[in-house]
Every structure is written in structure tokens, then in C-alpha cells.
Amino acid sequence: MLTGKQKRHLRSLAHHLDPIFQVGKGGVNDHLIRHIEEAIEVRELLKVSVLNNNTDDRHEIAAELAERSGSELVQLIGKTIVLYKESKNNKQIELP
Numbered sequence: 001m002l003t004g005k006q007k008r009h010l011r012s013l014a015h016h017l018d019p020i021f022q023v024g025k026g027g028v029n030d031h032l033i034r035h036i037e038e039a040i041e042v043r044e045l046l047k048v049s050v051l052n053n054n055t056d057d058r059h060e061i062a063a064e065l066a067e068r069s070g071s072e073l074v075q076l077i078g079k080t081i082v083l084y085k086e087s088k089n090n091k092q093i094e095l096p
Helices: 004-014 030-043 058-069
Strands: 021-023 045-050 072-077 080-084
Touching: 004 045, 004 072, 004 080, 021 030, 030 045, 030 058, 030 080, 045 058, 058 072, 058 080
Parallel strands: 021 045
Antiparallel strands: 045 080, 072 080
16 A cells, blocks of 8 residues: 555656557457556556547546556556556665
């Protein structure tokens, strides 16, 4: 579980990142989760955007992505989700 200070630090690091995954009308599926797990192991911090053609609740999508990928939900702002998971082999981010 991340503290408020850690979340603020991660939000500041994520500000300059571009979303690398999109959740479209197909919603969250196993294929998307597998790609997020692979990418988050390398990057530790990533953004996912929810497209306008997705009718699901964005809060539910964010919670499902975090839970199924084993990561922490850092932020949900608008239709952008920020996820963090400490890497086992490629640790780059030092949390305060």
C-alpha cells in the first residue's frame, strides 16, 4: 500500500509520461492484462487511457487493472489511469 507522500512522488514522475495502453470498447481482457504486466515490470510506472467508446465505469476499470496486474493504483484523473509496481529486476524508482 502506498502512502500519500509516495503517491505524490509517483504522480510527479508520471506527469510527463504518455499513455502506452488504451482500454477500448472491448474492455479489460486477459491479453491487455498480460501486456500491462510485462510493461510494468520494465517501466515500474505507466499510464493507461480509457477511450470514449468504452461505456464501463472508469473507476471500476482502474480497480480491475490494478488488481489483475498486481499493481498499485496511483491516480485516476479524467480518463487516464496511472499504475505502479516495483520491478523485481529493473528497479529504477526510489520511493520516499
